[in-house]
Every structure is written in structure tokens, then in C-alpha cells.
Amino acid sequence: LLRRKDLTEDVRADLQTILEATERVRKIVKGLLDFSRQTRLDREQMDVNRLISTTLSLMENQALLKGVQLVFKPGGDLPMVNMDRTQFQSVLLNLLINALDASEPGDSITVSTSNGLVTNEAGQQGIEISITDTGCGIPPEHLNKLFDPFFTTKEVGHGTGLGLSVSLGIVQRHGGTIRVSSEVGKGSTFTIWVPLEGRVR
Known part of the structure; x- marks a missing residue:
């Protein structure tokens, strides 16, 4: 019409x-x-650093157009982990897109992985992936709502408020967690922790 x-x-x-x-x-x-x-996780043996590198390549043009630098700091001695490649990559993409949306020209987004294993409070061993931006940051009153369905700080029409909820669900189905730290005017860090249970030995 x-x-x-x-x-x-x-x-x-x-x-x-x-x-x-x-x-x-x-x-x-x-x-x-x-x-x-509740789709079945189609797990496969994954090199996490390689998956991140591939995912970052998908974001290069978008970051370049906005004038934001993408940095990857891969940790060493990471074991191969069984995970659903497609679903986990969607988590990484969602967090990277959010970081890019929160950034201005001249800002940077750094993705890093842990050097070796990280033990959580329950004594489980796993690996960590951190996505840090130097963007606008998140107000303290919003931090506890970030993963609530339909909660969004984006303008009307630019977000459904479901991306982080879906991402958290995927990570939790892998047995993992996502934690957030942020400071207004300085940026945010989203850290994914994934246990090694069920990994290929």
C-alpha cells in the first residue's frame, strides 16, 4: 500500500x-x-575463544560505522566446553549489541575470557566471559530489573525488553550465571560464568 x-x-x-x-x-x-x-540444547565441543572471535567478526562493521573499538583479550588454558553454539552465540551477540547501543564514538568494547578455570561460590569450576564497555553505564535503580521480561531502557520501538531475559535463560540452561557491574558515565561489565559439568573430557 x-x-x-x-x-x-x-x-x-x-x-x-x-x-x-x-x-x-x-x-x-x-x-x-x-x-x-524449552528447546533442546544441541551441545557440541566448543573452543570458547574461537566462538567469541567469530562472533566479534559479525559485529565489526556495525562497530566501525559507530566509531567504537572492539577488543578481544582471550585467556589461555581454557578447556573445550560442551555448549549449544547457536544459542550461546545469540547471547554474546545480544550483549555486544547492547554494549554498542550504550556506546558513543570513541568508546570501546572489550571481551575477555578467564585464564584457566574460575571456581564459583558453590565450589564448581567453570570459565568466565566478560564484556566491558566504556559507554553511558546503567543507573543503580535499574540494575535489579535488567533481566526482567519487557524491562528496557531503550527508546520506544528500539527494544522489546526480552533480550537479556532470553540470554539469562540460555545461560542458566547451560548451568551458568550472568552478573552485572556498572557505573553511570563510565560503562558496564556483563560477566558470564559457565560450569564445566558435561564438558568433553
């Missing part, structure tokens, strides 16, 4: 609004399905 030349500007504007609203609803519905669907 928008391609028709006989439409008035008012009608065209209304149709554009409907189109944008429909797209937002589509994204929300898809997000809800991803959030609620």
Missing part, C-alpha cells in the same frame, strides 16, 4: 505507523516464544 502514489500524506503516515507497530508486535511475539520455548 505504501508504494501507491495516490495516497495522501496523512494516510501514508498512518500506514507507516501501523507497519512499525506490526513489526514491534512481531518482535515481541518472537521474543516471547524464545523466552518460553
Whole structure:
């Protein structure tokens, strides 16, 4: 309809609004399905550093256009881990996109992995992946709400508020956790911890 030349500007504007609203609803519905669907984890033996490197290459052009530097600091002595490549990569992409959205030209995003194993409070051994940006940071009052479904600090139409909820669900299904630290005006760090239970030996 928008391609028709006989439409008035008012009608065209209304149709554009409907189109944008429909797209937002589509994204929300898809997000809800991803959030609620208990898909089987298709685990495979993964080199985490290689997965991160591949994921960062997907973000290079977007970061370059915004003038944000991507830095990767791979840790050594990381074991191969059994994880769902597609789902875990979607977590990394979501966190990187959020970091990029929070950044301005001249900022940087650094992804690092632990040197060897990291033991959590329960005594489980695992690996850590940290994504740190030097962007705007997150207000303290928002930190406890970040992983709530539909919570978003983005402008209307630029986020469904489901990305972090879905990401946390995927990490938890791998037996892991995500923790956040942030300071307004200085940036944020999202740290993923994944246990080695079920890894290929």
C-alpha cells in the first residue's frame, strides 16, 4: 500500500505507523516464544575463544560505522566446553549489541575470557566471559530489573525488553550465571560464568 502514489500524506503516515507497530508486535511475539520455548540444547565441543572471535567478526562493521573499538583479550588454558553454539552465540551477540547501543564514538568494547578455570561460590569450576564497555553505564535503580521480561531502557520501538531475559535463560540452561557491574558515565561489565559439568573430557 505504501508504494501507491495516490495516497495522501496523512494516510501514508498512518500506514507507516501501523507497519512499525506490526513489526514491534512481531518482535515481541518472537521474543516471547524464545523466552518460553524449552528447546533442546544441541551441545557440541566448543573452543570458547574461537566462538567469541567469530562472533566479534559479525559485529565489526556495525562497530566501525559507530566509531567504537572492539577488543578481544582471550585467556589461555581454557578447556573445550560442551555448549549449544547457536544459542550461546545469540547471547554474546545480544550483549555486544547492547554494549554498542550504550556506546558513543570513541568508546570501546572489550571481551575477555578467564585464564584457566574460575571456581564459583558453590565450589564448581567453570570459565568466565566478560564484556566491558566504556559507554553511558546503567543507573543503580535499574540494575535489579535488567533481566526482567519487557524491562528496557531503550527508546520506544528500539527494544522489546526480552533480550537479556532470553540470554539469562540460555545461560542458566547451560548451568551458568550472568552478573552485572556498572557505573553511570563510565560503562558496564556483563560477566558470564559457565560450569564445566558435561564438558568433553
